[in-house]
Structure formats: structure tokens, C-alpha cells
Amino acid sequence: MTARPRGGASQRTARAPERTTRPVDTAPAGHSPVWHPFTQMAIFDADPALVVERAEGNRLIATDGRSYIDGVASLWCNVHGHGRPEIVRAIQEQAATLQHSTLLGVSHPRAIELAERLPSLLPPGLTRSFFSENGASAVEVALKMAVQFWANAGKSERRRIIALEHAYHGDTIGGVSLGGPGRFRDPYAPLLFEPLRFDSPYAFGMAPGTTRAEATQRSLDSLRSLLERHAHESAAVIIEPRVQGAGGMIVSGEGHLAGVRRLCDEFDVLMIADEVATGFGRTGQMFACDLEGVTPDIMALGKGITGGYLPLSATVATERVYANFYDPGNQRTFYHGHTYAGNPICAAAALANFDVFASEDVLGRARERAGQLESLLAERVAGHPRVGEVRQQGLMVGIELVADRASRAPFPAAARMGAQVCMAARERDVLLRPLGDVVILMPPLSIEAGELAQICEAVAHGLDAIPDALRLG
Secondary structure, eight states: OOOOOGGGOOSSOOOOOOOOOOOOOOOOTTSOSSOOTTOOHHHHHHSOOOOEEEEEBTEEEETTSOEEEETTHHHHTOSSOBTOHHHHHHHHHHHTTOSOOOOSSOOOHHHHHHHHHGGGTSSTTEEEEEEESSHHHHHHHHHHHHHHHHHHTTOTTOOEEEEETTOOOOSSHHHHHHSOSSTTTGGGGGGOOOOEEEOOOOGGGSSTTOOHHHHHHHHHHHHHHHHHHHGGGEEEEEEOSSEETTTTOEEOOTTHHHHHHHHHHHHTOEEEEEOTTTTTTTTSSSSGGGGTTOOOSEEEEOGGGGTTSSOOEEEEEEHHHHHTTOOTTSSSOOOOOOTTTTOHHHHHHHHHHHHHHHHSOHHHHHHHHHHHHHHHHHHHTTTOTTEEEEEEETTEEEEEEOSBTTTTBOOOGGGOHHHHHHHHHGGGTEEOEEETTEEEEOOOTTOOHHHHHHHHHHHHHHHHTSOGGGOOO
């Protein structure tokens, strides 16, 4: 008998299996390997590169050491500035204790504490929190909640959603369905549902001379007409309260939000408030719904919930909505959930964010800065011949560009004038991002007065840089 090699190993020399490899396609030299969201990569690769390496306070610092004011709060989410030690410390401490644990059938202390504390900040009556990772998901949850609410009540025919013209509620299938026609929606039409739409209170887009109050009333009249015909088949009305953010910073007049609430009550339709962009102080109140004392049936939150540090969102419902899913017989369960929903590190950041609001007069400071910004815009920007309108609510601003002020004629879309103005603003060390030809200003609530002046100066510089060939006025 042949003795086995010591240790029982095979007499053959073990060889790792050979790998079949193929060349890896890489981006051409000078081209980004990252496919950036909402970005035409051919234009991105042609523009000057900006790579942010770190951040301090209200500034982003690029790899070349140049510092830029974060004029859009890192896509509308940063609240207290970058690097707040309280939030950073909370993240670090939680990361050392529990990195993640599912909420499917089990819980963890940070999620419980967050769900207990959140209602104290919200309009009264919103008590039950369902966590996700981003604002679009929070909206998707809200839509599904609303439709299943009526199905659970034995009224499955009530499944249609009513949305504003110029709506934007995220880029999931439900969110895109709610958006208006165009490049953002049209390619995905086979996947989408069609909402019912009512007029936006977009006064600038109406006949010259139309006031914001008139546009607001027109919107409410449009909603009433729609509900009179379709309430029997409608589950919910969804709006961004007071400010339609990605629709172009369209600011509704006083009474619009309360009017929508009254109509939803009159016709017994749920009201969903998408406060993903407007929440956590952007409008001068903690939530835009607070501006008119309105409590929706369902509210979607995101962006600023963690102070803009980590991805987290919440869909918060009233007891009426929640009770319609509470069923020991397990026939009315809400079948939705994401792997990282309510992640404990993200929840810890949110709790630290709430602590900053509790310990400082964040909202009072934001209102003061909003007044200063209004004055600066009036002085440096509003009268520019290429500016059709400046719309502002709190620290949310949209500057609509026009080729001709008198006729409100737009620039040719191919000119990408909003992008050109924002690119020129970088020359003044300010980072902005437009929505088409609407230049957006939405800095952190911690912004300083001097930084606001620099932002407005940078916008004015960008406006002055518009090529003469495109000055049609």
C-alpha cells in the first residue's frame, strides 16, 4: 500500500484553476469612469473637471485645493454645514456599535428613538414612520400607501393619483409617472401610469400681469373641477407644499396649501405632502406645511433629515392611515421594504441633526439669512435684463433666465444658458447647478451673510457673461 503524503494531501500538486479573462473596457483617457446622475457625460467630459475632496462649513474643497461655496447644499440636503462635530461624532459612535440590522420583523434602538422623536417636529397628527433610504423611495411608499389604504377599505377602484402640472417627485417609476411630459418622462412611458393633473400656480408661465394670488386661485379651481369629476376613483392628491422645487422653484401664493387640504377633506381624498426638498427649515419653517398650519395624511421626508450627511428618508402617516393596515389577521400588510431602511448609522445622524435644531435657533437664523438674500437679489440680480423672474421662499430661490425680458422669450434650449451661468459662477468660487434655464440657489441654513453676497455676485458675473449673440432683448 502506498503511504499517503503527510497531512492527507493529494500526491498531485494543487493548482488554482485558470481564469478565463477578457479585456476590461475602460473609459478613454480624459473621460470619467463614473456615469453621473442627471448628467450628459459627453458635456461633462468636455467641461472643466471639478472633483470635491473634502468640505468644511459651507464650503467644498476640490482636489486642487480651491474652495467653493456650496450654493446648492450638495443637492439641497445639507442643513448645518459640512463637518458639524455633533453629527460626525454620532456617526462614528454608532458605526462602532451597530453598523446595520434589518427592520423586517426586528428593530434596533436608533430606529425606535427616531420614530419616537420625529413626530415632535412634524405637523400634529403625523405619528407613524416608515423608513427608506432616499426621497424618491419615500414618495413611492406614500403612493403605495395611499392606493392600498383604499383597497384595504374595500374601495379598490380608488387608485388614481392627482398631481400638479410641472410636478417632480423623484425618479422611481411612481415619481416619474407624476412628472410632466419631456425628456425626463417620455422614454419610460411604457412603464408609467398616467396621473390626473391640475394647474400649477406658476404665475410667470401664465399671461403677463397674472399675479401669484390669481395663479393660486386658478390652481385651486382646477383641482376642484378635477375632484368633482374624479374623486370617486382617486386615492390621493400629491403636492410639494409651497415650492415646486425641481419644477423650477415655483412658489405658490398664501392659501394654496390650505386650499388643497380643504378640498381633499371635502371630497374625502388623501393628501400627500412631498417635503423631501422643502423640509427641515428650507422655507423658513421646519416644514412648508407649517406655513399654513396644514397636516397632510401622509408626508414624505428625505434630504435634510440627517442634516445632509447620510441617506435616509421617512414616509410618515396619520393614525387613520396606519390603522387601515393594522390587522392581526395579516390580510392588510404593507408589503414594501428596502434592505438598508432605517440604517442605524443614518438614524444616529438624523437624531444628532434634531439635537442641533433643539440647541440652536436654526429657523430664526434661516429667516434672517432669507431676508438678507432677498435684498441682495433685488440689488444685484432681479433687475438684470436676462432675468425674467426671481422666485423665493426662505432659502429656496429660482432665477428664471430669459432672452428677452419684455416678451419673456426663452433662450434656445441648445444654448444651455443656465448651465453657462453656473459654470461662470465657479470663476467666483461658487458652486451652483441649474434646472434648465432656472438658476437655483439653496445654500445650507448655516450660510453666512458674506457668503450670500458672494453667491449673488457670482450669479451677476454669470449673467454678464451671457454671449452677446444670445442677447435678443
